[in-house]
Amino acid sequence: MKLLNRTKSFLRKPEHVILLGLSIILVYLILLPLVSVINDTFLVHSSELRRIRGAEAGDYTFYHWIHIFTGKFSQNLFYKPLINTILVAIVTVLISLGLGGMFAWLVTRTDIKYKKIISGLFILPYIMPSWTLAMAWINFFKNSNVGGAPGLFTALTGIETANWFAYGFFPITIVLGMHYAPFAYILIGGILRNMDANLEEAAQILKATRFQILRKITIPIVLPAVLSTFLLVFSSAISAFAVPAFLGTPVRFQVLTTQLFRTINGTSPGYGYLIALVMIIIGSLILTINQMIIGNRKTFTTITGKSSNISLVKLKRLRNPVSGFVMMMLLVISIFPLITFSIESFLMEEGNYALDNFTSVFWIGEGSPDIANGEPGILRNKYVLKGLWNSFSLSVLVSIIAGTAGILIGYAVVKKRGTFTANSLDKLSFFPYLIPSMAFGAIYLSMFAISRGIIPSLYGSFTILILIGSVKYLPFASRAGINAVFQLGKEIEEAAIIFGVSWWKRMALIIIPIQKASFMSGFLLPFISSMRELSLFILLVTPSTNLLTTMLFQYNEKGWDQYANSIILLIVLIAISSTFIFNKITGASIDKGIGG
Amino acid sequence: MPEIRFINGLKKFGTTIAVQNINLQVKDKDFVTLLGPSGCGKTTMLRMLAGLESPSEGEIFIDDQCVFSSDRRIDVSPDKRDVGFLFQNYALWPHMTVYKNISFGLENLKWNKSKIEQRITELLELLKIEELVQRYPAELSGGQQQRVAIARTMAPNPKVLFMDEPLSNLDAKLRMEMRSELKRLHLETNSTFVYVTHDQLEAMTLSTKICLMNEGTIQQYAPPLEVYNNPTNLTVADFVGNPTMNFIKTKYIENKDGIIKMESDDLSFEFKPNTPLTVKIEKGDQLVIGLRPEHIEIDENGSMNSSIYSTLPSGLETVIKLKINNTILTSVAFGGVDYKVNAPIRTHFNSNKYILFNNDSRENFSMGTIIVKS
Numbered sequence: 001m002k003l004l005n006r007t008k009s010f011l012r013k014p015e016h017v018i019l020l021g022l023s024i025i026l027v028y029l030i031l032l033p034l035v036s037v038i039n040d041t042f043l044v045h046s047s048e049l050r051r052i053r054g055a056e057a058g059d060y061t062f063y064h065w066i067h068i069f070t071g072k073f074s075q076n077l078f079y080k081p082l083i084n085t086i087l088v089a090i091v092t093v094l095i096s097l098g099l100g101g102m103f104a105w106l107v108t109r110t111d112i113k114y115k116k117i118i119s120g121l122f123i124l125p126y127i128m129p130s131w132t133l134a135m136a137w138i139n140f141f142k143n144s145n146v147g148g149a150p151g152l153f154t155a156l157t158g159i160e161t162a163n164w165f166a167y168g169f170f171p172i173t174i175v176l177g178m179h180y181a182p183f184a185y186i187l188i189g190g191i192l193r194n195m196d197a198n199l200e201e202a203a204q205i206l207k208a209t210r211f212q213i214l215r216k217i218t219i220p221i222v223l224p225a226v227l228s229t230f231l232l233v234f235s236s237a238i239s240a241f242a243v244p245a246f247l248g249t250p251v252r253f254q255v256l257t258t259q260l261f262r263t264i265n266g267t268s269p270g271y272g273y274l275i276a277l278v279m280i281i282i283g284s285l286i287l288t289i290n291q292m293i294i295g296n297r298k299t300f301t302t303i304t305g306k307s308s309n310i311s312l313v314k315l316k317r318l319r320n321p322v323s324g325f326v327m328m329m330l331l332v333i334s335i336f337p338l339i340t341f342s343i344e345s346f347l348m349e350e351g352n353y354a355l356d357n358f359t360s361v362f363w364i365g366e367g368s369p370d371i372a373n374g375e376p377g378i379l380r381n382k383y384v385l386k387g388l389w390n391s392f393s394l395s396v397l398v399s400i401i402a403g404t405a406g407i408l409i410g411y412a413v414v415k416k417r418g419t420f421t422a423n424s425l426d427k428l429s430f431f432p433y434l435i436p437s438m439a440f441g442a443i444y445l446s447m448f449a450i451s452r453g454i455i456p457s458l459y460g461s462f463t464i465l466i467l468i469g470s471v472k473y474l475p476f477a478s479r480a481g482i483n484a485v486f487q488l489g490k491e492i493e494e495a496a497i498i499f500g501v502s503w504w505k506r507m508a509l510i511i512i513p514i515q516k517a518s519f520m521s522g523f524l525l526p527f528i529s530s531m532r533e534l535s536l537f538i539l540l541v542t543p544s545t546n547l548l549t550t551m552l553f554q555y556n557e558k559g560w561d562q563y564a565n566s567i568i569l570l571i572v573l574i575a576i577s578s579t580f581i582f583n584k585i586t587g588a589s590i591d592k593g594i595g596g
Numbered sequence: 597m598p599e600i601r602f603i604n605g606l607k608k609f610g611t612t613i614a615v616q617n618i619n620l621q622v623k624d625k626d627f628v629t630l631l632g633p634s635g636c637g638k639t640t641m642l643r644m645l646a647g648l649e650s651p652s653e654g655e656i657f658i659d660d661q662c663v664f665s666s667d668r669r670i671d672v673s674p675d676k677r678d679v680g681f682l683f684q685n686y687a688l689w690p691h692m693t694v695y696k697n698i699s700f701g702l703e704n705l706k707w708n709k710s711k712i713e714q715r716i717t718e719l720l721e722l723l724k725i726e727e728l729v730q731r732y733p734a735e736l737s738g739g740q741q742q743r744v745a746i747a748r749t750m751a752p753n754p755k756v757l758f759m760d761e762p763l764s765n766l767d768a769k770l771r772m773e774m775r776s777e778l779k780r781l782h783l784e785t786n787s788t789f790v791y792v793t794h795d796q797l798e799a800m801t802l803s804t805k806i807c808l809m810n811e812g813t814i815q816q817y818a819p820p821l822e823v824y825n826n827p828t829n830l831t832v833a834d835f836v837g838n839p840t841m842n843f844i845k846t847k848y849i850e851n852k853d854g855i856i857k858m859e860s861d862d863l864s865f866e867f868k869p870n871t872p873l874t875v876k877i878e879k880g881d882q883l884v885i886g887l888r889p890e891h892i893e894i895d896e897n898g899s900m901n902s903s904i905y906s907t908l909p910s911g912l913e914t915v916i917k918l919k920i921n922n923t924i925l926t927s928v929a930f931g932g933v934d935y936k937v938n939a940p941i942r943t944h945f946n947s948n949k950y951i952l953f954n955n956d957s958r959e960n961f962s963m964g965t966i967i968v969k970s
Contacts, residue, residue, distance in 0.1 A: 005669060418610070491687035494648050499701030499752065500675025509700075513691045 014503040018412035019421045022405065026428045029471050033447040034280070037439075040273040040446045041065065047267045064270035077259070077271065082278075085255040088173055088244070089237040095177025096233050097226065100184025106326065108192040110313045113323035124334035126182035127579055128572050129532035129549065131242035133175040135556075135568055136337030138246060139344050141166045149349075152340060168253040175243050178333050180233045187232075191225040224293055231290040235283050239436030241535035246556065257438045257535060264442055264539060273446060276439035283434040338572060345566035363566055378566050384551065388570070390462070391548040395530040398469035402477040403523030405429075405470070407512065410481025410519075415490075426482070433475040437536040444468045445539050460542040472536055473526035480522030484515035520586035524579065531575050598659045598678075598755040598788050599624050600645060605654035607640055614640045615812040618654065622805075627782050627789040629799040632809035633835070638792045639760055641809070645790060646681050646758045647674035659755065680754035684761045686745035688733040695729045698748045705752055719747040722784075723777075739770045750785065759791045763798065775802060796836050800824065808832050825888075825949055830958040833886050833951065839915050842887040842925045845955065848877050856952070858883055862921040862970070867952055869964040875954075882955035885966065891947035892918070892927040898942035900968060904935040918943060921970050 010016050041064055046057040055061060068078045103122060106112045125133060142151040143161045154160055164170055208216070241257035248258060256275055264272030315322055348359040363379050378384040409429050416422040432440065444467070448458040458464040488511065496506050512519060530536075534549040541550045548571050555564040605618030615637035622628050630638035643649040645656060647663065650671055656664040658679070663672040674681070688697055695716060702712045720726045723743040733741055742762065749757060762778075763771045779802055782789050793799055799806050800820045808815045808823060816828040827833035833841050846858035846865060856867040856877070865885060877883070894916065905917035905924055909932045916927045916935065920943070927943070935941065945966050952962045 009669070009671065489685070489687070491683040491685060492689065494674075494681065495683060495687040495689070495748070496701070496704075497648070498646070498674050498679065498681045498749075499704050500673075501701070501704045505704070510689055514689065 015412040015415040018408045019416060019425055022409060022412070023421060023425050023428065026425070026471075026474075029467065030428060030431055033443040036447040037273050037276055037280075037443045041270060041277055043270065045269045048270055051268075064268075064274050068271055068274050076254075078275070078278075081254040081256050081259045084169070084253065085238055085257075088169065088176065088255060089234050091169075091173040092176040092180060092237040093230055093233045095173060096180035096184045097188075097230060099177065099181040100186075100229075101188050101226070103181070103326070104185050104189035104192055106322070108189055110315050111319065112315060112326065113319065114327060118326060118330060121330040121334050122185055123182050124576070125179050127528060127532075127575050128334075128337075129242070129534065129568070129575070130176065130179040130240060131246050131534070132337050132341075132568055132572055133178055133333070134171070134243045134246040135564070136340045137171050137175055138166075139340040139561075139565070141171070152343070163251060167247055167251040169248075171247045172244050172253070175247065176237050176240055179243070180236060183233060183236075184229050187225055187229045188222065191222050227293050228290050231286050231293075235286045235434075235436075238282060238286075239279065239438060239535070241438050241538070242553070245553075257436065260438050260442060261535075261538065264445065269446075272442055276436075276442040279436045279439045280434065283436055283439075287434045338569065341565045341569040341572075345562050345569060347562060378563060378570070383546070384548075384567065387546045387548045387551045390545060391531060391571075392574070394462070394465055394469060394547065395527045397466050398473060398530045399523045399527035401466065401470040402473045402526040403519070405474060406477025406479075406481035406522040407484075407507075407519055408481070409474075409478040410483070410485040411507070411511070413478075413482055414485040426478075429478040430475045432472050435472075437472065437533065438539070440468065440472055441536050441539040459540070460545065462545050464540055465537055465545060465547075468536060468540065469526070469530045469533070473529050476525035476529070477522035480518055480525075484518035484522075485511065487518070488515055516586060520582070524582050524586075527582070528575055528579060531578070532571060599657075600756065600788070600790070601655075601657040602641075602645065603655045603657075605641070605644065605656075606652050607637075607644060607649070608652045613812055615644075615809075617813050620807060620814065620817065622788060622790060625786060625788055627779075627791065627802060627804045628807055629791045629793055629803040629805075630807050630809060631793055631796060631799040631835075632815075634794055636809045637812040638794075638809050642758050642760055642790060642792050646679050647672060647677050648681070678755050680749040680752070680757040682745055682749045682757065682759040682762045684764060686733075686741050686762075686765075688741055688745055688748070690733050693730050693732055694725070694736070694744050697733070697744060698751050701748065702751055715751060716747075719750060722781075723747050738766050739774065742766060742774060746781070750781075754787065756788045756790065757785075759789065761792055761794070764793075764795070771798075778802060797838065800836070806836075808835065810835070826960065826963060827886075827951070828960050830884065830886075830953050830955075830960075833953070833960070837888060839889050839926045839928060842889065842892070843953075844885045844887070844923065844925075846883050846885060848879065848881040848883050850879075851877060856883075858885070860923065863923055864969045866967040866969075867950070867962070867964055868966070869952075869962040870948055871962075873962055875961045877954075884953040884955050886951040886953060886960075887925065887945070887966075888947075888949065889915070889926045889928040891945070891949055892925055893944040893946065894918075894927060894929055894941060895944040896942055898944035900943045900945070900970070902941055902943050904937055904939045904941055906937060907933070907935050909934050920968070 011020075042060050042062070044052050044055045044057055044059045044061050044063070048063075049055065049057060052061060052063050055063075068074055071077070103118070107115050107118055112118070138151065140152045141154075141161045142149075143154065143163065143166050144150050145160075145163055145166075150160070151166075239257060240255075241261065244253065244255045244258050245261070248254065254262075256279055260272050260275045260279070262272075263269065263275065345363065346358045346360065348357050409425060413422045413426045435443070444464060445459065448455070448464055448467075451457040458467070492514065493506055493511060496510055501510075532549065534553060537547055538550055538553065541547060546554075548567055552564050552567045552571070555561075555567065600620075600622040602618050602620040605620075606616045607614045618641065620641075630641055632638050640649060644651045644664075645658075651664060651666065653666045654664070655662060655666070658677055661672075662668070662670055663677050664670055689700070692700060698716050698719065699712050702715065707715070716729075717726075720729060723746060725740060725743045725747070728736060728740055728744070733744070736744065742765075745762070759778075763774050766774060775798060778789075778791075791799075791802065803820055805818065806820050806823045807817045810831050816823055816832045818826075823832060824836055827836060827841075830843070834843070844860050844863070844865075846860045849857040849859055849864075851857075851873075854868065854872065856869070856873075858865045858867065867885070900920060902918045902920040905919045907917070908915040911932050912930075914929045914931065914933050916929060916933075918925050918927055918941065945968055948965045949963060950966045951960055952964070953960055
């Protein structure tokens with residue numbers, strides 16, 4: 001009786017219900033699948049029966065573990081891709097930190113021109129899917145060595161590009177580096193902008209030189225943020241799939257993600273699950289280190305105060321050349337790819353850039369048997385339109401589910417701050433961030449391929465895409481929610497509690513309206529991310545649930561480049577315009593989230 | 597008759613104890629201030645009374661209704677306690693106009709429209725903010741926000757009003773003004789106020805009773821002048837009063853015919869209690885004599901020789917630091933007088949409100965007259 005009363009009074013508080021409910025759901029959707037994937041690394045799968053002699057499907061075996069780590073093929077199967085992955089990640093980080101850090105410094109600390117435009121344009125590569133740049137690279141630099149028509153560069157100059165330049169390690173790191181540069185730009189720029197100018201001025205008054213100030217004051221203060229950016233970009237680069245798939249496959253340059261895709265889609269899913277597990281462990285390690293760095297940065301509390309009166313470095317005679325160069329570079333990164341897509345998508349015969357070769361058949365053509373098996377132009381193609389509809393409705397649903405859960409988590413975690421359940425929910429809701437997308441897809445494939453208990457088999461359903469998208473992008477939303485509620489302070493809500501305002505009304509009329517902009521970025525990021533995401537969904541889609549991104553990938557694999565180019569243009573336009581509209585309506589902006 | 601009782605209150609945050617041994621009775625129409633240094637648990641106590649925080653142990657009664665009991669597992673939510681709460685940072689809803697801020701709570705209590713309008717007009721008039729009604733909080737000055745917050749809190753006519761350092765964000769002049777407004781409001785509304793502050797002047801001037809807290813326990817609960825004149829222990833004596841009380845550390849010599857003899861480093865004292873002592877003093881005990889500055893008189897015919905250490909005239913009064921042998925004492929004189937440093941001056945100890953504390957237990961054990969000899 002007493003217990004019943006206690007439970008009743010416990011559940012009367014909405015924050016308790018949220019904590020309990022969401023914890024159960026997230027344990028089911030995050031922790032359980034993890035167990036399932038570990039289990040799968042020991043299982044014999046039906047497609048592996050031929051190789052594992054005398055075993056039945058479902059038997060337990062160490063076969064995968066032994067073969068991946070010590071077997072004859074382990075070099076090609078695992079170690080080489082692992083080393084490739086790590087090298088790619090390191091170089092990517094260096095490029096993006098250098099580029100992003102330099103831009104951040106130029107914009108916040110110098111009198112460079114066109115600051116607003118630079119800021120706006122520089123975010124574009126981040127809103128666009130990462131492989132836009134990869135495809136642009138291919139459009140521009142592809143050569144005929146690997147087969148197919150030469151790119152724009154060869155067409156214009158007559159110079160055949162070298163293989164190392166057109167494919168593999170070099171372009172992958174350049175493209176990924178450029179893609180993540182805005183991320184570094186947002187993080188480092190935020191610190192530079194918020195750093196109290198007095199800290200530097202105090203040193204200046206003590207007669208420190210500019211270089212000394214940079215070395216002894218600015219860099220040490222910015223360092224934790226830079227380190228944290230380093231690790232976040234590193235872990236994102238490790239889980240990148242589309243770019244290495246586009247640029248690496250032609251020369252058989254494999255990384256862990258492409259290997260994961262090959263094995264799970266092929267005949268050895270056991271290897272795939274094991275690779276996924278390795279990636280999860282690497283991801284968790286990196287993010288744990290990151291947490292330790294952030295947790296220790298006492299310096300952070302001192303980086304407040306007004307910075308409006310910061311003295312800018314005068315570029316003097318270099319002002320015009322530097323401003324011009326930066327603008328040029330931005331146009332090359334953000335606008336130029338779009339131009340190549342439009343050009344390529346109008347070419348009848350690839351590699352022929354003569355004017356009479358331009359056609360609109362890949363956009364609005366009815367389709368004729370001699371072009372790509374009679375595939376109609378993408379704007380009349382019911383599969384593409386279906387993919388467009390799928391992508392769009394998926395993004396909207398994911399955004400609504402993740403965003404709402406983010407608000408609830410923010411509310412409950414802040415309200416019960418310091419308790420065990422609140423801490424656990426906080427950590428749990430961030431955990432999907434640590435899991436590389438492709439590995440996460442693999443996890444869900446393993447977990448939901450068969451029916452378990454009351455949950456039917458979800459493979460091939462649209463529900464599984466919604467589920468995985470919502471969980472994967474929950475970290476963005478829950479961070480936004482926690483920050484928003486935290487900033488609000490408890491008094492604002494208590495002032496309404498005193499009057500007996502119900503919880504629903506408090507949320508709807510007070511908490512959400514006040515922090516609208518912050519909460520909305522918790523909706524925006526999941527939306528944009530699912531719109532441009534490929535690797536998370538690629539293992540889970542079936543022809544009926546195809547998305548724009550996955551179709552693009554398939555067209556690309558078939559070599560139907562014009563279709564692929566027009567689809568990517570479509571995706572970029574949707575992503576950019578919806579970000580813009582969202583920002584105008586709600587005030588939410590992309591640089592408020594943590595990115596990924 | 598709203599009367600508030602808090603019995604055997606205890607509040608822990610994790611393993612740290614925020615407040616303990618709380619026994620407090622607030623009578624109807626009282627204006628009680630919870631006074632103490634920051635971190636002493638006064639805000640926690642107020643929030644527990646209002647129901648925003650649940651005590652770990654104890655019972656709370658408001659108006660003879662039990663609103664909290666740890667044993668009986670009663671925890672009435674704040675809205676059912678019929679109380680108002682004024683927050684330190686006002687907690688005005690930034691997206692609502694002044695009118696909406698005030699009406700929101702009333703609408704929620706299902707008041708009808710005309711009644712709400714009437715009540716708001718009444719409050720705006722009372723607080724003199726009629727012209728601000730359509731503004732947003734961001735467009736108001738600190739003092740105006742404060743008034744709006746008061747209006748919002750008062751709107752549903754709560755029986756009890758809890759206030760958490762409501763004046764601490766205002767500038768000195770405005771604070772003075774709001775103090776008298778609050779005092780007037782207390783009388784006009786006939787309600788019970790419980791008020792948290794760390795400003796002893798605020799507590800002295802506003803309240804009918806002060807509850808002085810330190811390190812989570814109640815030190816003294818009495819009317820302001822009682823707290824000022826007869827502090828129960830050294831902590832209270834030290835906290836209340838500006839300039840602070842003089843403390844002279846002495847060693848007990850003997851108790852002869854009801855007169856207590858003591859010695860400091862360079863002075864000797866004879867203390868005569870107003871009422872016979874109830875406590876026994878042991879030889880060698882450390883005693884502290886507490887002297888309020890106003891009880892050290894500067895008088896040409898005074899019995900003690902001393903010199904001026906420094907003077908701080910502020911116009912209305914002058915704080916004078918005196919030196920008797922090597923002991924420095926603070927005195928205060930009415931009006932602006934100035935003395936030269938090191939000028940000789942005569943002083944007088946002719947009050948019967950000097951207090952004797954035990955240095956170990958820090959307790960006040962007697963009040964009386966004193967004779968000082970150099």
